[in-house]
Amino acid sequence: MSASLDTGLTRGDYPLSVNRPELLRTPTGKPITALTMDAVVSGELSAEDLRIAPETLELQAQLADASNRPQLAMNFRRAAEMCAIPDAEVLGMYNALRPRASTAAGLAALADRLETTWSAPVCAGLVREAAEVYARRDLLARAGAEDGEDTP
Amino acid sequence: MTTAQPRPAGQPRHSLRTDILEARPVNLDGFVEEWPEKGLVAMESEFDPAPSVRVEDGRIVELDGRQRADFDFMDSFIADHAIDVASAEESNALPSAEIARMLIDPRASRDDVLAVTRGLTPAKVLDVLKLMNVVEIMQGMQKMRARRTPANQAHSTSARDNPVQVAADAAEGALRGFAELETTLGVLRYAPLVAIALQVGAQVGRGGVLTQCALEEATELELGMRGITAYAETISIYGTESVFIDGDDTPWSKAFLASAYASRGIKMRFTSGTGSEVQMGNAEGKSMLYLEIRCILMAKGAGVQGLQNGSISCIGVPGAVPGGLRAVAAENLVASMMDLECASGNDQSFSHSAMRRTARMMPQLLPGTDFVCSGYSAVPNADNMFAGSNFDTEDYDDWNTIQRDFQVDGGLRHVREDEILLARSKAARALQALFAYLDLPAVTDDEVEAATYANSSADYPFRDVLADLKGAQAVMDRGITGLDIVKGLESAGFHDVAENLLTVLRQRVSGDLLQTSAVLTADFTPLSAINDPNDYAGPGTGYRLEGERWAELKKLRHVTSATDPESEVG
Amino acid sequence: MTTATPDRTVSLRELGPATRGTRPDEVVIAVSPAFAGHFSKTIVEVPHAEVLRQLMAGIEEQGVGARLVRVRDTADLAAIAHIGAKLSGSGISVGILSRGTTMIHQKDLARLSNLELFPQSPLLDPAVFRMIGSNAAQYAKGESPQPVPTRNDQMARPRWQAKAALLHLKEFECIEAGRGPVEVEAVFELTDAG
Numbered sequence: 001m002s003a004s005l006d007t008g009l010t011r012g013d014y015p016l017s018v019n020r021p022e023l024l025r026t027p028t029g030k031p032i033t034a035l036t037m038d039a040v041v042s043g044e045l046s047a048e049d050l051r052i053a054p055e056t057l058e059l060q061a062q063l064a065d066a067s068n069r070p071q072l073a074m075n076f077r078r079a080a081e082m083c084a085i086p087d088a089e090v091l092g093m094y095n096a097l098r099p100r101a102s103t104a105a106g107l108a109a110l111a112d113r114l115e116t117t118w119s120a121p122v123c124a125g126l127v128r129e130a131a132e133v134y135a136r137r138d139l140l141a142r143a144g145a146e147d148g149e150d151t152p
Numbered sequence: 153m154t155t156a157q158p159r160p161a162g163q164p165r166h167s168l169r170t171d172i173l174e175a176r177p178v179n180l181d182g183f184v185e186e187w188p189e190k191g192l193v194a195m196e197s198e199f200d201p202a203p204s205v206r207v208e209d210g211r212i213v214e215l216d217g218r219q220r221a222d223f224d225f226m227d228s229f230i231a232d233h234a235i236d237v238a239s240a241e242e243s244n245a246l247p248s249a250e251i252a253r254m255l256i257d258p259r260a261s262r263d264d265v266l267a268v269t270r271g272l273t274p275a276k277v278l279d280v281l282k283l284m285n286v287v288e289i290m291q292g293m294q295k296m297r298a299r300r301t302p303a304n305q306a307h308s309t310s311a312r313d314n315p316v317q318v319a320a321d322a323a324e325g326a327l328r329g330f331a332e333l334e335t336t337l338g339v340l341r342y343a344p345l346v347a348i349a350l351q352v353g354a355q356v357g358r359g360g361v362l363t364q365c366a367l368e369e370a371t372e373l374e375l376g377m378r379g380i381t382a383y384a385e386t387i388s389i390y391g392t393e394s395v396f397i398d399g400d401d402t403p404w405s406k407a408f409l410a411s412a413y414a415s416r417g418i419k420m421r422f423t424s425g426t427g428s429e430v431q432m433g434n435a436e437g438k439s440m441l442y443l444e445i446r447c448i449l450m451a452k453g454a455g456v457q458g459l460q461n462g463s464i465s466c467i468g469v470p471g472a473v474p475g476g477l478r479a480v481a482a483e484n485l486v487a488s489m490m491d492l493e494c495a496s497g498n499d500q501s502f503s504h505s506a507m508r509r510t511a512r513m514m515p516q517l518l519p520g521t522d523f524v525c526s527g528y529s530a531v532p533n534a535d536n537m538f539a540g541s542n543f544d545t546e547d548y549d550d551w552n553t554i555q556r557d558f559q560v561d562g563g564l565r566h567v568r569e570d571e572i573l574l575a576r577s578k579a580a581r582a583l584q585a586l587f588a589y590l591d592l593p594a595v596t597d598d599e600v601e602a603a604t605y606a607n608s609s610a611d612y613p614f615r616d617v618l619a620d621l622k623g624a625q626a627v628m629d630r631g632i633t634g635l636d637i638v639k640g641l642e643s644a645g646f647h648d649v650a651e652n653l654l655t656v657l658r659q660r661v662s663g664d665l666l667q668t669s670a671v672l673t674a675d676f677t678p679l680s681a682i683n684d685p686n687d688y689a690g691p692g693t694g695y696r697l698e699g700e701r702w703a704e705l706k707k708l709r710h711v712t713s714a715t716d717p718e719s720e721v722g
Numbered sequence: 723m724t725t726a727t728p729d730r731t732v733s734l735r736e737l738g739p740a741t742r743g744t745r746p747d748e749v750v751i752a753v754s755p756a757f758a759g760h761f762s763k764t765i766v767e768v769p770h771a772e773v774l775r776q777l778m779a780g781i782e783e784q785g786v787g788a789r790l791v792r793v794r795d796t797a798d799l800a801a802i803a804h805i806g807a808k809l810s811g812s813g814i815s816v817g818i819l820s821r822g823t824t825m826i827h828q829k830d831l832a833r834l835s836n837l838e839l840f841p842q843s844p845l846l847d848p849a850v851f852r853m854i855g856s857n858a859a860q861y862a863k864g865e866s867p868q869p870v871p872t873r874n875d876q877m878a879r880p881r882w883q884a885k886a887a888l889l890h891l892k893e894f895e896c897i898e899a900g901r902g903p904v905e906v907e908a909v910f911e912l913t914d915a916g
Contacts, residue, residue, distance in 0.1 A: 009349060011682050011683070014664065014667065014678075014680070014682040014683050015662070015677065015678040015682075015683060016662050016663070016664055017658070017659060017662035017663040017664050017678060018677060018678070021662075024661060024662050026558065026661055032658060032661050032662060035654070035657075035658045035661065037638075037642060037647075037650065037654060038644065040635060040638050040639055040654060041639065041643075045635060046635070047379065047633040047634075047635055048380065049492060049659070049661075050633075050634065050635060050657050050661060051416065051417060051660070051661070052415070052416065052417030052660055052661055052662075052663050053661070056661065056662065056663045057414065057415070057666075059497065059663070060663040060664075060666055060667065063667065063682060064667065065275060067667075067668075067682050068263075068266070068491075071233060071234070071452055071453055071454070071455035072455045072456075072457055072668065073409075073455070074455050075272075075410055075411050075414055075454065075456065076455075076663075076666065078407075078413055078414075078455075079411040079413075079414030079415035080410075080411070080415070080475060081415075082411055082412060082415035083415050085415075087373075087374070087377055089164065090412045090415070091369075091370055091412075092375065093408065094369070094405060094408050094409050094412060096376075096543025097402065097404050097405035097408050098400050098401060098402070098405050099397045099400065099401070099402055099405075108236075108553060114233075123411070125406070126404060126408065127404075127408075129232070129320035129404065130404035130405075131230075133225050133228050133402075133404070134402070136631055137224065137225050137393065139225070139397070139402065140467070180877070180880075180881055181880045181881060182880065182881045182882055182883065182885050183884070184884045184885060184887075187888070187891065190888065190891045190893065192884075192888065336730040346741055352744055427887075430887055430891070431883070431886075431887045431890075433797070433887075433890050433891060433894050465879075466883065467880075467883075467886050468880050468881075468882070468883025469883055469884050469887055471880060471883075471884070472883070472884030472885075473884065494725070501876040501877055501879050501880060502879075504880060504881070533876055534876075536876070538733050539874070539876055539879065540876025540877075540879075654732050690855050696874065
């Protein structure tokens with residue numbers, strides 16, 4: 001995935017599904033044109049074939065860049081890194097980023113896991129940035145605090 | 153009704169006119185005085201900060217009078233992600249009146265305006281909007297809306313969570329022109345069945361209509377991941393740190409969630425709106441619009457493609473203070489001038505007064521927005537599980553007439569009854585066949601018949617709720633996906649519906665719907681701010697209601713024929 | 723709305739710091755900082771005296787005792803009700819805000835959970851308050867009553883949302899930070915309506 005696809009996409013290539021279908025593949029390596037009703041009926045396709053591939057998100061990021069939308073492009077690049085992470089773990093990571101849900105060490109470990117296990121340096125950067133702000137704004141988990149207690 | 157009642161002693165006598173005015177529906181609405189110290193004020197408050205920005209070493213170190221060390225998390229996120237640092241000092245140095253003029257000057261293109269607005273701070277944006285009256289705000293919206301072609305979105309829900317009703321009403325809604333359909337539940341466990349019904353009904357009505365099911369994050373994401381729904385929208389953000397934390401999120405958790413949706417190829421937008429912070433008691437003394445501008449910039453910084461705003465479920469709050477609807481129109485414009493897709497409210501019960509309900513949507517309908525309503529009720533309001541919308545099925549003909557009166561495109565059209573009955577019946581039959589294929593609780597022929605001619609949930613036979621809930625659980629346990637729905641529809645002979653759904657599912661592989669303001673046209677072409685950019689440049693340019701579409705919108709239920717005045721056309 | 727002539731008013735006399743009850747057959751009614759103090763009626767003008775009278779009658783008709791507590795350091799309904807539940811000998815409480823929003827809570831539930839919630843304060847009339855009291859008492863006895871039917875009115879938002887926000891802000895101003903809950907006694911008085 002790190003192989004940067006220098007496709008030189010411009011706004012005129014959008015929509016890719018119409019103008020550049022040859023660039024689009026499923027995570028299982030099938031061309032998008034293989035997603036036909038015949039293939040569905042014959043059972044050749046699985047749910048996995050209807051997911052987006054990280055390479056496609058990179059293409060969409062290039063289109064977002066070409067449209068002057070750097071934040072949107074950055075979102076797509078984080079998303080590309082997340083494609084491989086299982087659903088449950090993605091939700092777990094999201095929950096870990098909620099206010100006072102994680103300690104500084106917990107967030108540091110999460111960032112490391114993103115970086116090393118999932119090769120997701122952009123996502124890791126977002127988590128590290130959150131950890132820094134949470135520390136300053138008292139949003140890290142309080143060690144030993146009882147969850148859900150409302151006593152003053 | 154004029155029987156004279158003896159007037160209690162000591163009470164002043166009222167005029168007959170006062171009695172009539174007292175009885176007008178508008179006086180059932182609530183109105184309150186402003187309380188700026190607590191943030192109960194629309195957009196003009198002396199407690200809002202003055203704009204300022206300072207950049208050092210490529211970083212914003214001062215934002216609207218606050219130094220970086222004192223930034224709350226909204227300031228931090230906005231400074232580090234939303235504002236274009238390179239142009240910030242220059243853009244903020246421009247006089248606010250100059251920026252406001254650019255917004256209404258047709259000689260300044262949308263891109264010219266964006267080159268300035270991407271560097272503005274929240275207080276500077278507010279300063280610009282405060283100079284604009286509601287007509288100028290509409291002029292700005294006309295140019296700044298991201299997608300050239302306006303559209304509309306509907307709610308399709310059932311007071312009994314009846315999937316047959318949801319399928320039939322979704323089909324009718326899609327046929328009438330809604331580009332997106334949204335459902336939610338009374339009993340949350342019903343979600344899988346109702347979400348499937350919504351998807352099937354939508355693809356019967358008009359292939360390519362996008363659907364979503366509003367739930368808590370985990371289930372909403374799961375239904376999306378499985379391809380049972382196509383997009384998501386109920387991801388709420390707030391303008392103060394304290395309220396954001398009350399919602400158990402931060403800008404970083406929401407930004408992460410935004411990427412999670414994109415990583416599954418699912419279109420998504422955030423939701424925010426004026427009044428939510430003061431409603432939750434923590435506006436930190438800032439005006440509703442100032443706080444909403446912070447939300448909009450936060451959404452921009454997260455890289456989410458769009459935002460549902462326009463007060464949404466808090467509309468009773470700005471609706472009750474002076475200038476409130478001006479602020480609501482302004483917040484839609486700010487979303488658009490931050491280059492975000494804007495689904496612009498008009499989606500919650502707003503007023504007892506029909507006149508006020510109509511007036512409330514004019515600033516969105518007349519200039520056009522990406523979605524004029526972020527939930528027009530495509531079911532009677534009594535069936536609306538989002539607690540009622542500003543418009544419902546009873547208003548269809550009024551809406552169509554207003555489009556025709558002003559020659560504006562509000563996304564809907566008049567459809568002949570025979571076509572509607574056909575679509576409703578087909579949706580119910582398709583669901584019947586699909587449920588049979590998936591071994592889910594049966595849809596009877598009586599239910600199909602009821603769905604064809606029904607108005608509300610009360611017009612349907614009762615379903616076995618316990619069996620349905622078991623079926624809903626089975627959908628989750630058995631891992632049923634959008635692909636299974638395609639297979640079921642195809643094998644039951646609903647080939648066109650199956651093909652429509654497969655085409656929608658294929659779109660998630662392409663990622664085209666992830667771009668700003670994307671919808672799918674009737675021929676399944678993704679239409680977004682990239683290939684349908686708003687090119688408004690003054691009179692005679694931009695989106696114009698003309699040609700085939702205008703001919704379509706000239707049709708109403710009753711129009712007297714000019715060639716034969718003894719008959720009606722259509 | 724026209725009310726019958728004699729109005730009942732109530733004031734809450736402080737008895738001392740609230741303590742955990744020992745009677746398993748009691749329900750604690752936990753009221754917000756401004757209830758029957760800064761404010762005297764709900765958002766739809768049900769007198770607080772009437773609210774308390776109905777809640778207590780509903781509880782007592784089930785053979786259960788009612789004990790009143792004022793929470794002073796928060797205006798968050800879930801927190802108020804949960805504090806009440808933890809003080810209650812049965813573990814059951816009814817929490818109520820000045821504007822009328824009400825919740826039945828149980829001490830072992832998470833704070834943000836509840837047994838029954840009545841979020842639409844404009845729809846709560848004396849009859850509903852009586853049913854809420856009755857249900858709370860039944861929970862205290864270990865029974866599983868049918869939840870009080872919740873009402874819904876789409877037009878409550880345009881009519882009441884802003885006033886509710888205003889009342890909420892005022893209630894916030896009555897918070898006394900750092901002060902624990904106090905046991906109170908309801909002193910009812912009949913006055914002529916003016």
